[in-house]
Amino acid sequence: MALAVTNAEGEKTLQLEMPVRSWIELSEERLANNFQVLRERAGSATCVLAVVKANAYGHGEEHCAIALAQAGATWFGVADVREGAAVRRALAAAGQSRAEILVMCGLLPEDVPAVTEHRLSVVVWTLDQVTALRSAAGSKLHVEIETGMGRQGVRPGAELDQLLDAISDARLVFAGLMTHFCSAEVVGSARTRQQQTEFERAVQQVHARGLRPHWVHAGASSTLNDPDWDPSWLSQLAESLNAQPMVRCGIALYGYCNPLQGGSPQIAPKLSPVMTWKTRVLDIREMLTGNCIGYDSTFVVTGPMRVALLPVGYADGLRRSLSSTNRREGGWVLIRDSRAPILGRISMNLTMVDVGAIEDVASGDEVILLGDGIDADDHARFAGTISYEILCGIRRP
Numbered sequence: 001m002a003l004a005v006t007n008a009e010g011e012k013t014l015q016l017e018m019p020v021r022s023w024i025e026l027s028e029e030r031l032a033n034n035f036q037v038l039r040e041r042a043g044s045a046t047c048v049l050a051v052v053k054a055n056a057y058g059h060g061e062e063h064c065a066i067a068l069a070q071a072g073a074t075w076f077g078v079a080d081v082r083e084g085a086a087v088r089r090a091l092a093a094a095g096q097s098r099a100e101i102l103v104m105c106g107l108l109p110e111d112v113p114a115v116t117e118h119r120l121s122v123v124v125w126t127l128d129q130v131t132a133l134r135s136a137a138g139s140k141l142h143v144e145i146e147t148g149m150g151r152q153g154v155r156p157g158a159e160l161d162q163l164l165d166a167i168s169d170a171r172l173v174f175a176g177l178m179t180h181f182c183s184a185e186v187v188g189s190a191r192t193r194q195q196q197t198e199f200e201r202a203v204q205q206v207h208a209r210g211l212r213p214h215w216v217h218a219g220a221s222s223t224l225n226d227p228d229w230d231p232s233w234l235s236q237l238a239e240s241l242n243a244q245p246m247v248r249c250g251i252a253l254y255g256y257c258n259p260l261q262g263g264s265p266q267i268a269p270k271l272s273p274v275m276t277w278k279t280r281v282l283d284i285r286e287m288l289t290g291n292c293i294g295y296d297s298t299f300v301v302t303g304p305m306r307v308a309l310l311p312v313g314y315a316d317g318l319r320r321s322l323s324s325t326n327r328r329e330g331g332w333v334l335i336r337d338s339r340a341p342i343l344g345r346i347s348m349n350l351t352m353v354d355v356g357a358i359e360d361v362a363s364g365d366e367v368i369l370l371g372d373g374i375d376a377d378d379h380a381r382f383a384g385t386i387s388y389e390i391l392c393g394i395r396r397p
């Protein structure tokens, strides 16, 4: 359960218990501000679908969906029907019964009853999916067009014709047409242009058949971050089908964005991280010259040193690549607003940090593992990955 609490800095936050000896604090204010930044950039005509898949990128899908609904979000994107059911229940309990929930990452035959039960919209691209959904007549389908992502999607032309026929035969509702860009963080990408052209072809095909879905959607956080992105491309495409335009944003809601390549970012500077991941000091010990720290003794103490033990490790999502050796600095945590460098190898459930430069550290002191001062981009740099993987890798509450 989430508790509304005022944290040590006097900010109002939602606190989520973790099954481990750490917790995350969410700033609902930052979440709402980030959503507002996206809405402004998307343009007033365009709906911003809030992506809350993967436990809202590690932030807790139920609480984020409720906070976003209160900030004005009407559409929510989840990966599968299990997440869809959880978000539906949470929103209903908060009195947000009109929200639309889109299952974006595929459907298995056993998922079909949940589609009806929880009033989920579903992204489809295969005849098998449409066949499976026959027992859920009236369900709203969003057809994904393959334009270059090579992941999900039906190709424009004969394949799309067949799929649209099957949808109307099964008395299902063709409610949306969508695609997903693979290189949105590259400004002026020829790939994105090709994908746009291919998507236009699908829109024309749907138009020629006289079909009118309610929604046309494309683009994610990086799309809105691109200075060359013109929201009118999408709104004109939608208008040609009498549909509403929509973009689907995830990472930016939580305050992050992939680095933009080749231009100045439009939204990234206006976003702030929503999550602070915290723990407490478990123990403090004085180490002497020659003492070793952690597995493989990758760090050897070269002078008297005060070391704090933290009750988190890689099992909790603190990536082992933040470990250090005497020759290579690693990551750090923040205690009393100062950096405490990680010493030696991070263990499964424990981590040691250098607190020699921080006065009066005591067992029980609060520690920031990730937040302002050491964010998910910093963790990602050490781990050779992206902020997305760091955030959704923090162990689920």
Ligand SMILES: *Cc1c(COP(=O)(O)O)cnc(C)c1O
Pocket (backbone or CB within 6 Å): 051, 053, 104, 180, 219, 220, 221, 222, 248, 249, 250, 251, 252
């Ligand atoms: C995850 C996802 C998004 C959101 O992407 P961000 O880069 O996090 O904004 C949008 N569309 C689809 C289909 C996705 O799977």
